[in-house]
Amino acid sequence: EAGVAQSPRYKIIEKRQSVAFWCNPISGHATLYWYQQILGQGPKLLIQFQNNGVVDDSQLPKDRFSAERLKGVDSTLKIQPAKLEDSAVYLCASSQTGAGDQPQHFGDGTRLSIL
Amino acid sequence: GNSVTQMEGPVTLSEEAFLTINCTYTATGYPSLFWYVQYPGEGLQLLLKATKADDKGSNKGFEATYRKETTSFHLEKGSVQVSDSAVYFCALSPTGNQFYFGTGTSLTVIP
Numbered sequence: 001e002a003g004v005a006q007s008p009r010y011k012i013i014e015k016r017q018s019v020a021f022w023c024n025p026i027s028g029h030a031t032l033y034w035y036q037q038i039l040g041q042g043p044k045l046l047i048q049f050q051n052n053g054v055v056d057d058s059q060l061p062k063d064r065f066s067a068e069r070l071k072g073v074d075s076t077l078k079i080q081p082a083k084l085e086d087s088a089v090y091l092c093a094s095s096q097t098g099a100g101d102q103p104q105h106f107g108d109g110t111r112l113s114i115l
Numbered sequence: 116g117n118s119v120t121q122m123e124g125p126v127t128l129s130e131e132a133f134l135t136i137n138c139t140y141t142a143t144g145y146p147s148l149f150w151y152v153q154y155p156g157e158g159l160q161l162l163l164k165a166t167k168a169d170d171k172g173s174n175k176g177f178e179a180t181y182r183k184e185t186t187s188f189h190l191e192k193g194s195v196q197v198s199d200s201a202v203y204f205c206a207l208s209p210t211g212n213q214f215y216f217g218t219g220t221s222l223t224v225i226p
Contacts (some may be wrong), residue, residue, distance in 0.1 A: 044215030
């Protein structure tokens, strides 16, 4: 089966600019996650969708970050305006139903550098 | 609360050496436990999992046993190869749907 697809792979922007990332989960997976992985750290959950509804966005900096999954399939994550501390790899993951015993399948990530 | 603590790296081993990466957790309820591996420039890949106490997950020569009494899920491999060089993440998922990841342990295997 095709894995989780993310684009772009790399993005370099200046602070205060905006940026968007795209994710296409594994076909049929109801649950989609966006993580932020800062260099040398483990992934930190930003937002979790179940189909097209938000399950958890408690760690999403809502003043600058937004995400949507309009048709319950693809998702976009946006940052506007970007800050230096947003430099990180943004990982998208999906799982079949989101149950606790199911693994999450990750994309290769988007590496964001803020100048 | 829920959290995962991994041994700090980096870890450097010679090929065919024995590997242990320690992982302990704090969780409410009865979580599922996972090990993920991340190769350079790639996303995380599931290595193995265990969903209840005393379960042993295994894959590609790696093993980990879910120890409820010591709240641990240590990763082991009897004979590492150069191709095992990567960052390893321990993770837990409580009875719910959020994952909590450790900070990762970098492993370098030298020929």
